[in-house]
Amino acid sequence: MERRDFLKAGAVPAALGAAGGLAAPAVAQQANRKVTWRLTLSFPRNLETLYGAATTFSRIVSEATQGEFTIRVFSPGELVPALQAREATSNGSVESCFTASSYSIGTDPAFMFGTVLLFGLNSRQQLAWMYELDGLGKLNRLLYEKHNVLGFPLASTGAQMGGWFRKEIRSPEDLRGLKFRIGGLAGHVFQRLGSVPQQIAAGDIYPSLERGTIDAAEWIGPYDDEKLGLYKVAPYYYYPGWWEGTGILHLFVNKPAWEALPADYRSIVHNASITATQLTMARYDALNPPALLRLVAQGAQVRPFPNTVLDACYDETVKLHEEYSRDPVYAELYRDMSNFRTESYRWLQLAEYAFDSYQIRRLRR
Amino acid sequence: MERRDFLKAGAVPAALGAAGGLAAPAVAQQANRKVTWRLTLSFPRNLETLYGAATTFSRIVSEATQGEFTIRVFSPGELVPALQAREATSNGSVESCFTASSYSIGTDPAFMFGTVLLFGLNSRQQLAWMYELDGLGKLNRLLYEKHNVLGFPLASTGAQMGGWFRKEIRSPEDLRGLKFRIGGLAGHVFQRLGSVPQQIAAGDIYPSLERGTIDAAEWIGPYDDEKLGLYKVAPYYYYPGWWEGTGILHLFVNKPAWEALPADYRSIVHNASITATQLTMARYDALNPPALLRLVAQGAQVRPFPNTVLDACYDETVKLHEEYSRDPVYAELYRDMSNFRTESYRWLQLAEYAFDSYQIRRLRR
DSSP, X not given: OHHHHHHHTTSOOHHHHHHHOSOOOHHHHHHTOOEEEEEEESSOTTSHHHHHHHXXXXXXXXXXXXXXXXXXXXXXXXXXXXXXXXXXXXXXXXSEEEEOGGGGTTTOGGGHHHHOOTTOOOHHHHHHHHHHSSHHHHHHHHTGGGGTEEEEEEEEOOXXXXXXXXXXXXXXXXXXXXXXXOOHHHHHHHHHXXXXXXXXXXXXXXXXXHHTSOSEEOOSOHHHHHTTTGGGTOOEEEEOOTTOSOOEEEEEEEHHHHHTSOHHHHHHHHHHHHHHHHHHHHHHHHHHHHHHHHHHHTTOEEEEOOHHHHHHHHHXXXXXXXXXXXXXXXXXXXXXXXXXXHHHHHXXXXXXXXXXXXXXXXXXX | OHHHHHHHTTSOOHHHHHHHOSOOOHHHHHHTOOEEEEEEESSOTXXXXXXXXXXXXXXXXXXXXXXXXXXXXXXXXXXXXXXXXXXXXXXXXXXXXXEOGGGGTTTOGGGHHHHOOTTOOOHHHHXXXXXXXXXXXXXXXXXXXXXXXXXXXXXXXXXXXXXXXXXXXXXXXXXXXXEEEOOHXXXXXXXXXXXXXXXXXXXXXXXXXXXXXXXXXXXXXXXXXXXXXXXXXXXXXXXXXXXXXXXXXXXXXXXXXXXXXXXXXXXXXXXXXXXXXXXXXXXXXXXXHHHHHHHHHTTOXXXXXXXXXXXXXXXXXXXXXXXXXXXXXXXXXXXXXXHHHHHHHHHHTTHHHHHHHHHHXXXXX
């Protein structure tokens, strides 16, 4: 395994290379250097962390090609509604988009694995699985290519918070009847525990909490959450967001558009996506600490989910994965990711976790 | 802070841009597209994780420029001895090198901060500090440029292990008289605790431990350590390597060579270095877990350093930083990094650490 992975690491993944077919003849390549793509976003401009991932990516591609390859970034709704970005890329309305793979779970629940596994991998683990253990290749071959797109991580949020609650959560009983703004597969888990999951756009969360239409809402983490002002109407800020040990956001590229690129442009796009992912992770890690301090200063009450709540959620999550695993693609991705999770934590719990544990204990003294 | 950092994030850092001066006129740029650099390494070919970071970087640059910009990778000793790579880049014998900034602490102890801070930052924190909080800009302006080079991270190892010991370490007393193969500032700390730090090349560690010339040796982590076979002669494998919560390795570029590059090549080099850093981190995270299992199966005895030992090391480390901080550059970098460490762990201990803690507890059931 190691040798193969090592040789492959960082090269354009096999699935992506194959999708591109043989390189076009040199003459044709030189004649067709001017390329303009549209990239439609699922995230608004004021969510500058994620919006910035797209503009960083676009800038890197432009700089590397002396402006010959231009990727124009469009806000949600300018060309395509926020939640239809991947479909629009699949059907060729746009060449590319920046969205969450998980927004497509209505099409196929396996799209979840591109973003995160509930009680799954942390950010470093998810990227190791994608970049080094053929996880990205598997997603492309088993799923994305069937929907006429190729996928590349473009951002990683780090472990997310569990969200803002109007009342404290002391036991699994407190989840019963809770009107919780949460989507995706995590919403199904909360539903099994008696909550009422709600789908509400970011801009509507504050008034819904204020009016009591909902009791709780999850979003991302301190820096992004701060803008929504939720601490004023739902002061209990819970952690961890067990359903998002990381949040990987994707560049999807229409498959024919990818195949039309010359080989050097494909390499530039692929590597620019990796650079943007690293830089966005660094950006979150730099912006979240001062944002947390500001939120606490403004009255946010930070609370850990009780272990009884985490245990109840974990047990329901295992059952949910088993049910969805009747689908063979879901089953393969789940097995693959779960096995790596077990193997990886056996190692990370030593040097990495012990180092952080000691640092945190010293800080508390 | 956020706004400035956000705008700058991912752009060629100010210090680097300034070093490059104004872009050359377009005609001159087009006429001078063929560039060949030599890149000399401090790491041998059989250390494939780190060697691979250099070849990945070189490949990305070549692919992005259709082979016009070639970076030839040389093993230690082919052109320059392993530990003289940075000096050779400073004096222009080669255009670039891949080495540890910390290998230059004999020239100036502040070179340590490019690699790691003892009891310092973990990998994500160090890269956030470098890429987003102007840490890399500061290192370049305050230190690297004075030595006629520009520095870029090219690899991150993750938190390292504490090394291989012939006998168990039960208290700080067991460090007295211990002949420990360890370099850099960590060696100074162990010396203050009564150990006898030793500088021994990687290839000589095994026979030195076998003969009892030394009692212990640290190297990197499971995958790299496995090749040295140390479990056979020093079975106690301690964690964490508190002196290396991460290990950042650097591409250094000779300053005139950097200034001679056209703007698009500077952007390609900068971004390829970020891509290589992300991919090497993913590679370590993928390769270390199975290597740990193999080591344990072959008899390695994994042990945590006792808290009394960590506390003694921590206290000596604080004193050492205070002494070195008489130098104003060291003082500024230390203060800057320490402040971020405190702020960052206040945040990471919530979502990120609680998520990992729960996952590890579930795994142990």
